[in-house]
Amino acid sequence: MTQDLVRRAKRVAAVAAQHADTVDREGRFPAEAVAALKAERLLGLQVPTQYGGEGAGLALIAEVCCTLGQACSASAMVFAMHHIKLASLVTHGLTSDWHCGLMAKVANEQLLIASSTTEAGIGGDLRNSLCAVEADGDLFNLGKDASVISYGAEADVILVTARRNPEAPTSDQVLVALMRDQMSLNRTSTWDTLGMRGTCSEGFRLEARGVPTVQILPKPFAEIAAQSMLASSHLLWSSVWFGIATYAVDRARSYVQGEARRRPGTVPPSALRLAEAANALQAMKATVLSGLRKFEGAQHEPDELSSIGFAVSLNNVKTTSSTMAVDIVQRALGIVGISGYRNDTPFSLGRPLRDVMSAPLMIANDRILSNTANLLLVQKGGGQLLSA
Amino acid sequence: MVSDEVVRDILRQNEAMSNLVDTLGEDDDLFEKGLDSFGSVQLMLALEERFNVEFPDSLLNRRSFSTIRIIRETVTSLTLGEAA
């Protein structure tokens, strides 16, 4: 399974790499890479086998994110975000016939899922919503000023956070799955950004009317956020960033090796900087891997997943890996110098650098750190090397 | 013994809970009533201070603070030195 998966991921990565520069330059959806993901049936990877998927766990998805991240950050991020949403369906939708049917459709028809949490007036505060589900019998209406929805215009399904009802406090949220033909999306902002341009993360006014209430996930969003989204977003995003950083260090390594071949008998001065970059890359890898292991250990223990210790360590994975990824790509640029700064050499690092700079902003690190700061007021600590 | 009333008094200090406290049943899920992550940490701190206990990491999860009854039982077992 794993070897086969690596080969499939590499075939998609080859397509993604071929179009990465035009996707970036034109700020367009990576249609070729997503078509390749579908052709390799990678959009259903996580769906349980009884619904036509492959039942893959998060670590395998993370490996694919890393492979794609080395080729085209935007394609990798689309794949990651799709699987973050799918993780919520797989973890919390199995008790609902409608959501099981949706998973089967995702696997069979290779549907693409997008996410709408960010809202005008709330920003990146995942755990609060202004918009509300307005139910009338078995049907509901929902309107949201969704200020950022990556590939919203291309998605077949969007998972949307909203308050449970118009009277509910802003933190009492649910997660609803809306099919493309059940909603209207009117573009309210474009996505002309520094990097991650191919994610096409435009803003929309989202309106859905007369949607069956069975499409609301049965668990409160607070639980979904804690038990599947927190871990899957931080770990899959970090795997994409690790892929970007790996690509940059590979460019730097190849550059330094070229220098060494030209001047036999000496170690090029840039090799020292390469040693530092490789060192940082390994530390970043350890951070992501320990997060993946921690998640695998806690995955089937709701109390562990909702514990303060777990939230603190996953928050730390995100803030650490996002900061390190930017640092590592910058180090790589320092090593290759002007050839990396130019956009027309085999060592160009402009695109990965611009892409990776989104990492600390994608759920702002200060927001995450202040959440951690609150949790540390009660956490007791005393962890061991091989556990906790 | 930890009384229901003491737990309610502490909950009353919480912004999201203050107006609801008198209507809460013993088994109502506080998170569903609007308790958030910040509020739950403040609640833990207030309980630690009031009862002179420390919640071990193994109890710092959503379930241990999800209802008035569970909070009462958790704090009681800690004051009796029973909890792990």
Ligand SMILES: Cc1cc2nc3c(=O)[nH]c(=O)nc-3n(C[C@H](O)[C@H](O)[C@H](O)COP(=O)(O)OP(=O)(O)OC[C@H]3O[C@@H](n4cnc5c(N)ncnc54)[C@H](O)[C@@H]3O)c2cc1C
């Ligand atoms: C490439 C990319 C793709 C995205 N795709 C999607 C998507 O598909 N769907 C979606 O819903 N969203 C998406 N987002 C949005 C993302 O989830 C966040 O909402 C967004 O990055 C946060 O934007 P913000 O800086 O405006 O907001 P905020 O998080 O509101 O932050 C604003 C500022 O306030 C600071 N700040 C916030 N809270 C605190 C605090 N507690 N303490 C201290 N400082 C604080 C922050 O550091 C920041 O400087 C995407 C973002 C990116 C970069």
